[in-house]
Amino acid sequence: xxxxxxxIATKDWVIIATERARRPEDFVQKEQKRRDLxxxxxxxxxxxxxxxxxxxxxxxxxxxxxxxxxRVAPNKFAALVPGDFEALAVQDGLKHxxxxxxxxxxxxxxxxxxxxxxFLPDDHVRDLLLTYRTRYRxxxxxxxxxxxxxxxxxxxxxxxxxxxxxSQLIATPIVxxxxxxxxxxAMRYYDEHRECVYCRMLRDELADGSRIVQETAHHVAFIPYxxxxxxxLWILPRQHTAAFRDISxxxxxxxxxxxxxxxxxxxxxxxxxxxNLAIRSAPGESKHLRYFHWYISIVPRVTKMAGFEIxxxxxxxxxxxxxxxxxxxxxxxxxx
Amino acid sequence: xxxxxxxIATKDWVIIATERARRPEDFVQKEQKRRDLxxxxxxxxxxxxxxxxxxxxxxxxxxxxxxxxxRVAPNKFAALVPGDFEALAVQDGLKHxxxxxxxxxxxxxxxxxxxxxxFLPDDHVRDLLLTYRTRYRxxxxxxxxxxxxxxxxxxxxxxxxxxxxxSQLIATPIVxxxxxxxxxxAMRYYDEHRECVYCRMLRDELADGSRIVQETAHHVAFIPYxxxxxxxLWILPRQHTAAFRDISxxxxxxxxxxxxxxxxxxxxxxxxxxxNLAIRSAPGESKHLRYFHWYISIVPRVTKMAGFEIxxxxxxxxxxxxxxxxxxxxxxxxxx
Numbered sequence: 001x002x003x004x005x006x007x008i009a010t011k012d013w014v015i016i017a018t019e020r021a022r023r024p025e026d027f028v029q030k031e032q033k034r035r036d037l038x039x040x041x042x043x044x045x046x047x048x049x050x051x052x053x054x055x056x057x058x059x060x061x062x063x064x065x066x067x068x069x070x071r072v073a074p075n076k077f078a079a080l081v082p083g084d085f086e087a088l089a090v091q092d093g094l095k096h097x098x099x100x101x102x103x104x105x106x107x108x109x110x111x112x113x114x115x116x117x118x119f120l121p122d123d124h125v126r127d128l129l130l131t132y133r134t135r136y137r138x139x140x141x142x143x144x145x146x147x148x149x150x151x152x153x154x155x156x157x158x159x160x161x162x163x164x165x166x167s168q169l170i171a172t173p174i175v176x177x178x179x180x181x182x183x184x185x186a187m188r189y190y191d192e193h194r195e196c197v198y199c200r201m202l203r204d205e206l207a208d209g210s211r212i213v214q215e216t217a218h219h220v221a222f223i224p225y226x227x228x229x230x231x232x233l234w235i236l237p238r239q240h241t242a243a244f245r246d247i248s249x250x251x252x253x254x255x256x257x258x259x260x261x262x263x264x265x266x267x268x269x270x271x272x273x274x275x276n277l278a279i280r281s282a283p284g285e286s287k288h289l290r291y292f293h294w295y296i297s298i299v300p301r302v303t304k305m306a307g308f309e310i311x312x313x314x315x316x317x318x319x320x321x322x323x324x325x326x327x328x329x330x331x332x333x334x335x336x
Numbered sequence: 337x338x339x340x341x342x343x344i345a346t347k348d349w350v351i352i353a354t355e356r357a358r359r360p361e362d363f364v365q366k367e368q369k370r371r372d373l374x375x376x377x378x379x380x381x382x383x384x385x386x387x388x389x390x391x392x393x394x395x396x397x398x399x400x401x402x403x404x405x406x407r408v409a410p411n412k413f414a415a416l417v418p419g420d421f422e423a424l425a426v427q428d429g430l431k432h433x434x435x436x437x438x439x440x441x442x443x444x445x446x447x448x449x450x451x452x453x454x455f456l457p458d459d460h461v462r463d464l465l466l467t468y469r470t471r472y473r474x475x476x477x478x479x480x481x482x483x484x485x486x487x488x489x490x491x492x493x494x495x496x497x498x499x500x501x502x503s504q505l506i507a508t509p510i511v512x513x514x515x516x517x518x519x520x521x522a523m524r525y526y527d528e529h530r531e532c533v534y535c536r537m538l539r540d541e542l543a544d545g546s547r548i549v550q551e552t553a554h555h556v557a558f559i560p561y562x563x564x565x566x567x568x569l570w571i572l573p574r575q576h577t578a579a580f581r582d583i584s585x586x587x588x589x590x591x592x593x594x595x596x597x598x599x600x601x602x603x604x605x606x607x608x609x610x611x612n613l614a615i616r617s618a619p620g621e622s623k624h625l626r627y628f629h630w631y632i633s634i635v636p637r638v639t640k641m642a643g644f645e646i647x648x649x650x651x652x653x654x655x656x657x658x659x660x661x662x663x664x665x666x667x668x669x670x671x672x
Binding site (some may be wrong): 008012013015018020059077079083094095096097098099100101149152157158165168170177178179201205222224225277278279280297299301303304305312327 | 344349396431432437485496635641648650652
């Protein structure tokens with residue numbers, strides 16, 4: 001019998017389709033070409049020597065011997081552009097809009113064209129997370145934009161055609177619906193239970209254990225009970241923290257190791273699947289915000305969203321979260 | 337300057353990315369293999385002669401000379417299964433679920449393996465819509481399930497590997513979030529304005545004209561002002577009607593012609609793109625329900641959802657709805 005599971009934090013529903021469930025091995029990717037990439041591509045705007053091909057750099061972590069380890073520049077094909085973000089919204093019948101003002105940046109993760117997070121040294125991944133935190137704080141502190149969204153698209157099925165490993169940052173002049181929705185649901189849970197719903201979920205997932213993928217000193221990675229799609233992963237800090245900007249240096253080094261480990265397990269177990277990654281965070285400084293909890297969401301793009309998902313908003317997951325987690329626990333990430 | 341547009345009915349936000357917008361012609365599909373399909377495939381469970389390969393048929397429209405024109409059978413790999421749908425939901429810490437009880441059917445649109453809706457005779461498309469309405473009513477009237485969702489996946493990017501043209505129907509024991517959300521927003525609009533927000537949108541779209549794709553006696557097809565993705569289309573009945581089940585015979589023949597025309601324009605203009613289609617409808621008999629309005633949503637899968645959409649819930653549309661609508665208006669659908 002299939003189960004229609006509900007995520008207690010997001011209230012999203014998913015059908016765990018036991019009657020048509022596939023084995024974890026069935027999601028191993030058949031063909032991958034990324035392995036044959038060169039270490040340097042003369043036409044790649046993110047490779048060293050081609051820095052002039054991006055708009056002027058806004059941040060870098062320099063390499064000891066010259067050059068850079070991580071580099072941030074505005075996206076050349078920006079979805080949102082600099083401007084007067086306090087310009088009025090227009091509401092005229094069906095025409096509701098706000099001007100598309102904001103920040104859209106590319107974070108080049110490392111100089112090598114062909115080296116992804118699982119194969120970077122630990123301290124390099126920590127520098128990448130440090131870059132995330134730095135730009136997150138700088139943009140929040142220097143603009144009145146509502147929300148900084150940090151994300152990553154890996155591979156064509158995840159919506160990127162650029163091969164060089166990179167993350168992105170978009171800061172929006174509106175509260176994103178996914179954040180508003182999660183904050184509202186978390187407030188409602190807090191009203192009833194006087195506890196952060198994510199803290200509760202983490203406690204229950206740890207007690208159950210069957211969906212845990214990896215644990216570190218400060219973070220836990222698991223496939224949620226109501227995972228929307230196969231191998232959908234959440235990484236939560238153990239310590240209640242509402243905003244990503246408040247991550248400590250120690251936690252940053254810890255989550256870097258976690259990210260490297262979990263993406264490494266995906267790489268090895270599913271043969272380098274395309275995936276999206278997003279950091280979900282409360283906006284602003286929120287040290288006293290009791291009800292929200294930042295986390296990283298990783299969505300391997302190993303299945304397609306179809307008409308039922310579009311029509312209903314209910315997802316159909318053709319894998320069992322418990323079996324997928326067991327499969328990933330058994331994978332050994334590259335040493336890097 | 338990009339615009340962040342909001343759909344006044346759904347309240348969804350979309351970034352119309354003017355800085356990186358592509359021309360309508362840029363979305364024409366490069367390679368299509370469906371054209372080379374045979375009229376009959378000996379291994380296809382939906383081809384005539386292979387009726388035993390599906391679970392027992394639940395409905396058919398017979399062909400005058402024997403055989404069938406349209407045929408409905410339970411999905412062999414059902415996401416939801418028959419059972420006691422009044423079984424209790426379980427709520428135990430993070431474990432919230434209801435048993436996966438419901439209906440999941442396949443609607444085989446016509447006997448030919450290689451004939452899609454734009455190439456069917458008018459009265460055959462009407463029979464397909466009649467099948468939709470018949471099963472929709474029968475399931476609502478004979479079960480206590482909450483919502484009947486009718487949808488279609490065309491092509492691999494839309495989530496189907498089965499070539500034979502077919503639609504699907506899933507009836508769920510929970511109210512789908514996309515329906516709940518739309519009904520709530522429509523109620524809120526009605527409270528404030530004493531008018532159906534979809535009726536208002538239709539009036540404004542008709543007065544503006546720039547996003548209209550096709551008009552018939554009873555229906556209007558347009559690309560919404562805040563279309564979430566390139567060539568995203570809505571087909572609305574002109575007459576306020578909350579539930580699809582209440583469509584009249586005359587309207588059904590009319591919307592069949594509209595569907596054939598609009599899908600024909602997409603086929604010709606974009607060279608047979610993969611797409612999803614879903615009917616959004618209020619549940620139950622709702623002749624006196626003033627605030628909701630059923631419609632057909634068509635989503636060509638010509639771009640990929642990426643990390644920003646997953647992280648924020650805000651879509652980035654790299655086409656201009658007005659230019660896309662102008663492009664489709666200029667396309668001549670096949671005579672069929």
